[in-house]
Amino acid sequence: MKGSGQLPAAGRQAGPQSIGLLGGGVAGLALAALLGGLGHGVTVYERDRAGGKLRRVTVGGLSFGTGPSLFTFPGVWRAFLAQLGEVDPLDLRPLPGGLGIHYTPFGEVPLPVPPGHPLHSAWSRYVASAAPLAPWVETLLTTPPRLTDPLFRQASGGLFRATRGHLTAEGWVRAQRLPPALAHAIRTHALNAGLAPEDAPALYALIPALVAEKVYRPASGMGALLGTLLALATARGVQVREGAEVVRVDVERAALTLRGGKVCQHDLLVSALDPVRLAALRGHSVRSPVSCRTVSGVALYAALPAPAPLPATSVLPPTDFTTFRAAMRAGALPPDTLALVHADGPRLAVLLTAPATARNLGPPHSWVRAQVRRVEERLGVPGLLASARDVVALPPAYYAAGGYPGGAIYGAALPVWRGGPLHPQPYHPAPRLWQVGTGVHPGGGLPAILGGALIVKRLMQGRG
Numbered sequence: 001m002k003g004s005g006q007l008p009a010a011g012r013q014a015g016p017q018s019i020g021l022l023g024g025g026v027a028g029l030a031l032a033a034l035l036g037g038l039g040h041g042v043t044v045y046e047r048d049r050a051g052g053k054l055r056r057v058t059v060g061g062l063s064f065g066t067g068p069s070l071f072t073f074p075g076v077w078r079a080f081l082a083q084l085g086e087v088d089p090l091d092l093r094p095l096p097g098g099l100g101i102h103y104t105p106f107g108e109v110p111l112p113v114p115p116g117h118p119l120h121s122a123w124s125r126y127v128a129s130a131a132p133l134a135p136w137v138e139t140l141l142t143t144p145p146r147l148t149d150p151l152f153r154q155a156s157g158g159l160f161r162a163t164r165g166h167l168t169a170e171g172w173v174r175a176q177r178l179p180p181a182l183a184h185a186i187r188t189h190a191l192n193a194g195l196a197p198e199d200a201p202a203l204y205a206l207i208p209a210l211v212a213e214k215v216y217r218p219a220s221g222m223g224a225l226l227g228t229l230l231a232l233a234t235a236r237g238v239q240v241r242e243g244a245e246v247v248r249v250d251v252e253r254a255a256l257t258l259r260g261g262k263v264c265q266h267d268l269l270v271s272a273l274d275p276v277r278l279a280a281l282r283g284h285s286v287r288s289p290v291s292c293r294t295v296s297g298v299a300l301y302a303a304l305p306a307p308a309p310l311p312a313t314s315v316l317p318p319t320d321f322t323t324f325r326a327a328m329r330a331g332a333l334p335p336d337t338l339a340l341v342h343a344d345g346p347r348l349a350v351l352l353t354a355p356a357t358a359r360n361l362g363p364p365h366s367w368v369r370a371q372v373r374r375v376e377e378r379l380g381v382p383g384l385l386a387s388a389r390d391v392v393a394l395p396p397a398y399y400a401a402g403g404y405p406g407g408a409i410y411g412a413a414l415p416v417w418r419g420g421p422l423h424p425q426p427y428h429p430a431p432r433l434w435q436v437g438t439g440v441h442p443g444g445g446l447p448a449i450l451g452g453a454l455i456v457k458r459l460m461q462g463r464g
């Protein structure tokens, strides 16, 4: 059993396995809960605090959930809970205004576009184009990508019918001949893959059609997802060791060395780290040129003295995607970048897209100040951030500390035809080693990594 790296059902044959799981982000905690639920002994080793990109920070006395702000494709989350036999404790609430107002150079576009709006008929036509994919997205997110699997083939068929032979998001959008404002707003969502529309798979041009009416957030904020995952894991006997940095991995022996020199021996290892970090811990080196990275960002979390007079979500796309793409690939700061603004009472989050160069870009930096000024002027709230009681900034240097080189949020940029469901599948790179998380099941944020955890659990059980 150890030779194949597959799990016996706990209590049968070899009995429960001891599993060392590296990385306590969402992916690591989700898979730990699933494996703990099978009766295995799981220890999570986390170099910092649990949560990874999703953590709680306190700013000016207010609690913020960092990282993900939009919860999409909730069917994946429900499939995860169903495997644990749990009901949903998150109380997911639809976000007012869906994906928000997009301030394009051609005019303002709310997504979804409501009836009566001049762009509504173009929006309806666009949503209809995505219809062949709509019933299949959650299947694609939770099914091992094997062409031998009839369900995967059927779901991929829906994707190919909707993308109609186009490889890139840019190619797909151009072919639709949509009004410029709507096309610009849709292009923005290629950034869900961490890439400009010319580099993102066509699938990402369909994302607004699939999610705009169904964007959620837990009633008590995104931090509730972290609390829930920790509770689900610990209730299944998972030990979460925070401040336990793994500095060496011996895959043959399934042994980990922690900072300080302690060696921990297991039957199996699971890495929920970025694959490049894991490679370094195994003594391998992997090149990662800036031009081949997904984007990073600067997240500003501000406690305002009073609620901001803003809708829940505002989106300022780059004025010109060609300039934006060139800057990201060169590791340069674009003249105007994608900015997402989330307002929730006195809580304000401004997320600025930046190249993955591990820079320490804080509020005093001239580029950050210029981007904030652009946002405030466009939204008609000059001086809003300066009025904050307190601001915390998480720059690319922060994301680089525990993630992919440069702080690339979605890891390596894959060739366009591999960025969708036909992505590489390094789930099981060595007999006693499995991998999960953003860099293994790329793109799509929370749905992709929760779906990836379900896939890896299934493969570990030998049910590929």
Ligand SMILES: Cc1cc2nc3c(=O)[nH]c(=O)nc-3n(C[C@H](O)[C@H](O)[C@H](O)COP(=O)(O)OP(=O)(O)OC[C@H]3O[C@@H](n4cnc5c(N)ncnc54)[C@H](O)[C@@H]3O)c2cc1C
Pocket: 022, 023, 024, 025, 026, 027, 028, 045, 046, 047, 048, 049, 050, 051, 052, 053, 054, 067, 068, 069, 070, 071, 072, 244, 245, 246, 247, 272, 273, 274, 277, 297, 299, 351, 399, 401, 402, 403, 409, 436, 437, 438, 439, 444, 445, 446, 447, 449
């Ligand atoms: C600003 C921002 C906005 C986002 N918005 C959205 C959104 O709206 N919707 C959405 O769905 N997704 C969003 N995402 C993406 C989502 O947050 C990520 O996909 C997800 O949190 C990644 O989880 P992970 O577990 O794969 O990786 P990580 O969160 O990176 O977890 C990896 C963990 O491994 C730990 N680690 C690293 N090295 C070691 C070591 N040597 N030893 C032990 N531990 C180690 C790290 O400390 C970290 O905790 C956003 C991300 C960011 C940054």
